[in-house]
Amino acid sequence: MKDYNHLEIEKKWQAIWTKKKAYKTSNNSKKKKYYILDMIPYLSGAGLHVGHPKGYIGSDVLARMKLMQGFNVLHPMGYDAFGLPAEQYALEHNIHPRKAVEINGKTFEKQLSIIGFTYDWDRKISTDDPNFYRWTQWIFLKIYNSWYNKKTNKAEPITELIKKFEKSGSTGILAVTENNQSFTSSDWKSKTSKEKQDVLMKYRLAYEGFSEVNWCPQLGTVLANDEVIDSPKGPVSERGGFPVVKKNMRQWFMRITAYADRLLDGLEDLDWSSHIKEIQKNWIGKSEGLIFSAKVKGLNMVLETFTAHFEACYADTFYVIAPDHVLLPELLDGLPDRDLVLKKAKEMVDRRKGFAEGEYKEIDGVFTGRYVINPMGNEDLPVWVASFALANYGTGIVKCSAHDERDFSFAKKFNIPLKVTMLPTDKELARKVQNFEICFTDASTGILIEPHNFIGRNAADSRLDMVKHVTSKGFARIHTTYKMRDAIFARQRYWGEPIPLYHDKNGIIHEVSEKSLPLKLPDVKSYKPTGTGESPLAGVASWSKKGLETNTMPGWAGSSWYFLRYMDPQNKKGIADKKAIKYWKNVDMYVGGAEHATGHLLYSRFWHKFLKDYGIAITEEPFPALRNQGLIMGIDGRKMSKRWGNVVNPTDVVNSYGADTLRLYEMFMGPFEGSLPWSTDNIIGSRRFIERVWKLVERVSKKTKSDPKLEVILHKTIAKVTEDIQNFAFNTAVSAMMILSNEMDKKESLNQRDFELFLKILSPFSPHFTEEIWNKLGNKSLLVLEKWPKFDPKKMVDAEVKIAILINNKVRAEMLIPKDEKEAEIVRIAKEMPDVNKWLIGKEVKKVIYIPNRLVNFVV
């Protein structure tokens, strides 16, 4: 056997696999399908470092095993070419985004090609391809033309809603949003087109509205909440780190909140890390509580407050309202200090704007001069404007008591009287505020006893009782709120999918007809952000003349459905052929970074659920199983980045060690989901292993008989590797194979069939050199398409086992004995062993514990 020349071998087999179309995926297969997908990468142009392929290698190892196990495997790759990363690269390098995408795509493909992936490049997609974004626009129109029917709990065409409005006698359609619309059919018919549009806009799942948004002047665009991060200097953009401020703008939105419950409920059955599920759960932020209504004294007005923590509601002594609350001016009407209070409120709002979300901790307030009648009693409670109250959570008005730390300090500052009810956790508080009035206490148990008798109940039960109590008395009603907000679906940028809508002279919105899709992004000279909040498209005469929407779609549009396109990427009649979707269904195993927990992974679940309602997708969830690869850090332990000069280029590693070594090492480094520093020392170990296997070939012979002991290890290894790959425990799979090769190394001669079984299970990790050996051993077929070995449970059984002899849990001796020997026999032999006997002399054995084939423990 020649010396191991990785460059030659890898190039050779990559060419042969491509020529023989070894990884071509068919849509007309009788085999069972397995769809394994890597998160679509965006083309930022920075080039890959060794951390990028880690996830791809993991999914590739699984894909290769599934292929060998006889599945029809779909394992595609493409680019998310639209959006900020590509555009930012273009701006920095002063080239057109289209050109930037082309260059970066080629670099990316070249870097990947040498690692030896199983991608079927015939299925490549790119989100900026008109043949692709035609369907992104098409889906947008479907979403735009739908509303969420809470009764059927699914999206329905907006035409169905209009029919309901038109149907005579119908009044009050159940609203998706807070707007409780109520009108008769004649009311509806008498409305102008514009008025009808305004009503429907409150139901559409894609809608136009105004809102305070995260505006990034440097990027010249609006950012979603998850694209903004906090820094010591205030909020900055995730991409680029530029300052972000609040700005009120016209926007397109996606009504993701309509799907809040389904997004939350669906999480339970997903095979995702609990960590990611937890993040999504917190993001959705479902909170069940009560809404109390209180009459304002001296006005014909009711204030509603939402609270999820109503256990202490009998102790409430004051109300607060958000300084920017829409009802505040009305509440102040007729009061002498009206303008003064409004001015103070405005100051509070302005002050808060200067802080990042969550950074503003000042306590400020002003008394409105109004009182409400306590809904649970008769006394009057003062209403204050408080800097901490948020207009957009709950009702924007809070009912306050001493039990909330923040309410407590507010009351302290402004000398507002307080009461407490004793709750199990509040004994300390009761001591702290002993000067205040204490109501409804049970000093010994801390459980509420008045005005309803709850003696002997635990906290959860008394919470339930409290709900019953206050709702039956009419003090409050049950209500659920969510922290999640509707997603902004617009960017004031050039490089994105055009939104296929236009406004006419009367301000009526029309759709670009389905037939004329794709609505192509026009070529422009200047694609730079205008900085004013207007999209560069506004400056294109032919575009604005038609009244076309000048905002483009955000970066997450294409990535919210691309996985369906891979099923049938060339289809011209729809996003994919019905049969193809029926066959591939959804992604069996999704692999990507954990940083997309609240962005991509939430948005694509939302779109998929919509497409399910619409009858295109056939499963409720797009990604039933998800694995997140950990980062690979620089040698210095810092994140790999040009800035630190610690970037390791995979091409360099492939050149000096080979793709097989790179692949094996990245899988062996540690747990797949862990973040680890790259190590130039450790990679040697993986290379040595490959060379040792390479040399083993010299001892392989068809004439050599199977060694029974080696066979046991071999079959145990096959079982372990099969299981470990399925569980993404690649590091232990590699370690098991290292143990096997060490055992083989001890033998003078090896049975060829046994050795070939080893090659097969090693092939997914290091496909090139194993293919070369397979070929050299005289096989004509391709190893990568060979059948995955089945382990034989009969061959996994050791003839002899090593049993540890313990005295009082200390190992004192060992014995080799036939498997499944009788306990009595083992104990008899053990007692006679000198190393055991000396510990037992003169002592009484109180107990003998025997664990079959593992240990025997004498308790003396």
Place this chain on the structure above:
RNA sequence: GCCCGGGUGGCGGAAUUGGUAUACGCGUUCGACUUAAAAUCGAAUCUCGAAAGAGGUAUGGGUUCGACUCCCAUCCUGGGCACCA
């Protein structure tokens, strides 16, 4: 502040219905080969101890014949959320 993870040799890490802690790899030390070095091969490598033995999985306690594993408390650490009522 609240909600999730995690803490095992010099290093990456193995080990879970509770059953021989430190597999596998790296590094280090010694030896072989070599004029020499690299590479390769062999041996050793948790701590104390000459040995017998003793101790040891962040810390303290508990359950158990037996705990890295289960329970309680504490400390450290990574991540997520946050004036969310």
